[in-house]
Amino acid sequence: MLYREAGDFKTGYRSDGQTFPIRLDRWGYYALVAVAFLVVPFLINDYWANAVLVPFLIYAIAALGLNILTGYAGQVSLGTGGFMAVGAYAVYKLMTAFPDVSIVIHILLAGGITAIVGMLFGLPSLRIKGFYLAVATLAAQFFLVWLFNKVPWFYNYSASGQITAPERTVLGMAVTGPATSAPAKYLICLCFAFVLAWIARNLTRGMLGRKWMAIRDMDIAAEIIGVNPLTAKLSAFAVSSFFVGIAGALLFSVYLGAAEVGEAFGINKSFLILFMIIIGGLGSIFGSFAGAAFMVLLPVLLKNVLVGGLGWPTDLAAHIELMIVGVLIIAFLIVEPHGLARLWALAKEKLRLWPFPH
Amino acid sequence: MKTLKFAALVAAGLMAAAPALADLVVPNLSYRTGPYGANGTQYADGFNDYFTLLNERDGGIGGEKVQVPECETAYNTEKGVECYESTKGSGALVYNPLSTGITYQLIPKVGVDKIPLYTPGYGRTSAKNGKVFEWVFNAPTNYWDAASVAVKHFLDLNNGSLEGKKIALVYHNSAFGKEPIRTLQELSAKHGFTLTELPIEPPGQEQKSQWLQIRRDKPDYVIMWGWGVMNQAAIQEAANIRFPMENFVGVYWSGSEIDVTPVGAGANGYKALTFHGVGMDYPIYDDLKTHVIDPGKASQGGEHVGSVLYSRGMYAAVVISEAIRKAQEIHGTSAITAVQLRDGFEALEISDARLEELGLPDFGPAFTITCDNHGGNGMARIQQWDAEGKTWSLITEFTEPDAEVLDPLILEDSEAYAKEAAITPRDCAS
Numbered sequence: 146m147l148y149r150e151a152g153d154f155k156t157g158y159r160s161d162g163q164t165f166p167i168r169l170d171r172w173g174y175y176a177l178v179a180v181a182f183l184v185v186p187f188l189i190n191d192y193w194a195n196a197v198l199v200p201f202l203i204y205a206i207a208a209l210g211l212n213i214l215t216g217y218a219g220q221v222s223l224g225t226g227g228f229m230a231v232g233a234y235a236v237y238k239l240m241t242a243f244p245d246v247s248i249v250i251h252i253l254l255a256g257g258i259t260a261i262v263g264m265l266f267g268l269p270s271l272r273i274k275g276f277y278l279a280v281a282t283l284a285a286q287f288f289l290v291w292l293f294n295k296v297p298w299f300y301n302y303s304a305s306g307q308i309t310a311p312e313r314t315v316l317g318m319a320v321t322g323p324a325t326s327a328p329a330k331y332l333i334c335l336c337f338a339f340v341l342a343w344i345a346r347n348l349t350r351g352m353l354g355r356k357w358m359a360i361r362d363m364d365i366a367a368e369i370i371g372v373n374p375l376t377a378k379l380s381a382f383a384v385s386s387f388f389v390g391i392a393g394a395l396l397f398s399v400y401l402g403a404a405e406v407g408e409a410f411g412i413n414k415s416f417l418i419l420f421m422i423i424i425g426g427l428g429s430i431f432g433s434f435a436g437a438a439f440m441v442l443l444p445v446l447l448k449n450v451l452v453g454g455l456g457w458p459t460d461l462a463a464h465i466e467l468m469i470v471g472v473l474i475i476a477f478l479i480v481e482p483h484g485l486a487r488l489w490a491l492a493k494e495k496l497r498l499w500p501f502p503h
Numbered sequence: 504m505k506t507l508k509f510a511a512l513v514a515a516g517l518m519a520a521a522p523a524l525a526d527l528v529v530p531n532l533s534y535r536t537g538p539y540g541a542n543g544t545q546y547a548d549g550f551n552d553y554f555t556l557l558n559e560r561d562g563g564i565g566g567e568k569v570q571v572p573e574c575e576t577a578y579n580t581e582k583g584v585e586c587y588e589s590t591k592g593s594g595a596l597v598y599n600p601l602s603t604g605i606t607y608q609l610i611p612k613v614g615v616d617k618i619p620l621y622t623p624g625y626g627r628t629s630a631k632n633g634k635v636f637e638w639v640f641n642a643p644t645n646y647w648d649a650a651s652v653a654v655k656h657f658l659d660l661n662n663g664s665l666e667g668k669k670i671a672l673v674y675h676n677s678a679f680g681k682e683p684i685r686t687l688q689e690l691s692a693k694h695g696f697t698l699t700e701l702p703i704e705p706p707g708q709e710q711k712s713q714w715l716q717i718r719r720d721k722p723d724y725v726i727m728w729g730w731g732v733m734n735q736a737a738i739q740e741a742a743n744i745r746f747p748m749e750n751f752v753g754v755y756w757s758g759s760e761i762d763v764t765p766v767g768a769g770a771n772g773y774k775a776l777t778f779h780g781v782g783m784d785y786p787i788y789d790d791l792k793t794h795v796i797d798p799g800k801a802s803q804g805g806e807h808v809g810s811v812l813y814s815r816g817m818y819a820a821v822v823i824s825e826a827i828r829k830a831q832e833i834h835g836t837s838a839i840t841a842v843q844l845r846d847g848f849e850a851l852e853i854s855d856a857r858l859e860e861l862g863l864p865d866f867g868p869a870f871t872i873t874c875d876n877h878g879g880n881g882m883a884r885i886q887q888w889d890a891e892g893k894t895w896s897l898i899t900e901f902t903e904p905d906a907e908v909l910d911p912l913i914l915e916d917s918e919a920y921a922k923e924a925a926i927t928p929r930d931c932a933s
Contacts, residue, residue: 311924409581
């Protein structure tokens with residue numbers, strides 16, 4: 146009923162190779178984008194922006210970044226939090242040093258700086274892989290957090306070591322600082338998420354993405370067929386860190402407004418984003434969004450249901466919430482180790498054959 | 504249909520539940536979980552119970568009941584922001600998040616939303632300058648006052664001279680722990696002692712190497728800026744290296760029962776700063792017993808009543824309720840708004856006589872808040888732990904901090920903030 150393919154014919158390679166080959170999917174996607182850009186900004190209030198949608202979009206960008214590295218290129222990384230911190234501190238230094246340059250440019254530059262740092266820490270990946278690489282990137286995480294705590298230049302010598310985002314505007318609307326309206330916050334994050342997801346999708350289905358996947362699936366075989374592991378791995382680290390850096394820059398400047406490196410970008414953040422891509426689905430753009438939604442929205446939802454709806458004590462609710470999220474993660478991974486994206490794909494297959502399965 | 508129902512349920516769940524708008528709403532951004540939960544719980548209980556007492560005994564403040572919706576932050580800034588956003592729509596009058604990190608996050612936001620932020624003994628020290636920080640109040644005292652009072656205590660012990668002495672600062676490596684460094688550096692220049700800074704990574708269980716360094720350097724005094732599990736670990740480590748406990752002084756937040764009891768007899772003589780009285784020898788505890796604890800209305804069953812942090816939560820509630828009273832008086836209405844409450848704070852005067860009326864004689868320092876001074880007079884006392892009797896006792900009177908050192912620092916830091924945030928300082932003369 147839903148996924149009727151009758152009459153949905155492809156007559157060229159171009160139409161066969163598009164991102165959404167099924168017409169209904171495509172329409173659904175257009176409708177979603179239209180609602181996200183044209184409807185939500187008019188309905189959104191402070192609570193929805195700050196507690197739900199803005200963190201979701203920012204974490205989705207970070208998950209996209211890590212998914213490129215871990216999901217597509219097969220390089221395990223536990224340094225995501227540290228790389229987000231690079232993005233945040235880069236954008237802070239740029240914002241305060243060049244107040245007249247547009248914040249959009251600063252955020253992109255912060256991504257670029259993170260890409261360079263990411264490539265630097267990606268160098269060990271040429272020699273080591275798997276668990277060993279995970280430990281090397283973990284070192285990056287600890288080193289970067291220590292660095293931003295230790296060197297006062299990074300936080301402009303402020304007394305408390307915190308960084309605070311000053312007000313910056315895009316097209317005359319404040320997007321950082323306390324006076325930012327909810328729609329402005331949401332729209333800037335949405336624009337970045339939309340464009341970056343589009344870039345990620347096209348990178349991963351192009352030559353670069355195929356090289357990454359070849360390296361992931363079997364690096365020796367990939368090398369024999371002519372994939373240069375050096376460029377493939379380092380490009381994966383660079384692109385991934387670029388995404389993660391932008392997520393960090395947005396997290397600090399648009400969402401939080403002030404940050405303290407140990408807390409905002411600690412090891413927990415690395416784990417959180419790793420969980421997102423594992424639950425969402427490794428090697429999938431949709432999975433990055435689904436995983437981010439799962440990890441960001443579920444705790445808020447549970448909190449509102451348990452405390453707001455049922456009136457439980459807050460500490461009991463907080464503990465139960467941890468347990469529920471934990472159990473759900475385990476349950477999901479047992480039922481479908483390939484994550485939410487695979488569940489969604491299976492549901493689609495079923496619907497396409499409905500009502501006549503084989 | 505089913506999916507539609509589910510979607511509606513999800514949407515309903517994500518919307519914050521809004522309490523009735525009629526009452527005075529004072530949200531309690533508490534934390535009862537995580538590495539700081541044990542300390543946060545006691546504070547939150549005291550905060551809740553005082554408002555329960557007002558509701559039960561007096562029918563609220565000026566005839567208006569007080570609602571204290573709680574929101575769990577886990578001492579995490581992101582959750583704190585979520586709590587702030589989800590409660591501010593309910594007519595919240597004032598926020599007291601008990602976290603320097605969350606306070607820093609909220610300072611710019613409360614200025615835009617026009618809701619007072621009350622941070623007694625924590626938060627951003629330079630918020631004392633009311634000309635720049637219109638919406639933030641940190642009376643009666645703050646971190647720099649604490650650092651100064653601690654140094655004054657050492658001066659008293661050494662006949663007024665600290666020349667050539669060594670003082671080590673063991674601090675939580677976060678905004679909270681870094682706050683006193685500037686002040687202590689200035690004070691070390693003024694009094695001629697050397698200062699060693701020893702950061703401890705949050706949450707703070709790992710501090711062996713810092714204490715090895717203390718053992719090697721043998722400082723004359725150790726000052727601690729810790730919170731949560733860090734305190735217990737530090738006091739245990741100090742006992743392990745046999746550091747003389749009477750030379751070990753914690754900040755306000757490192758001086759509760761749960762910080763010292765795990766160490767047992769080894770913690771005897773440990774000192775900490777405080778800005779309110781200790782123990783239960785105050786008439787208010789009789790009222791609390793009659794109206795809150797015995798009827799079973801105490802938060803968490805009243806298991807922490809009378810502890811240091813319980814008293815501190817209660818004290819914060821006392822100041823907030825006094826500010827609400829003042830605002831009601833100024834504006835001639837009982838149902839005040841957050842903006843009106845700010846006026847109440849700026850005209851607040853807590854005198855010794857008023858404390859006596861409240862059943863808290865000599866509990867806190869007498870102080871006033873004015874337009875340009877949001878921090879009161881900064882007075883603090885020293886308390887000392889008696890491991891045998893399991894009690895804290897106050898060993899000094901309320902001491903004034905060294906304004907000569909602090910005032911220029913506060914001016915400098917608040918002006919830097921004003922410049923950064925493009926705020927024009929108010930003129931308080933008019």
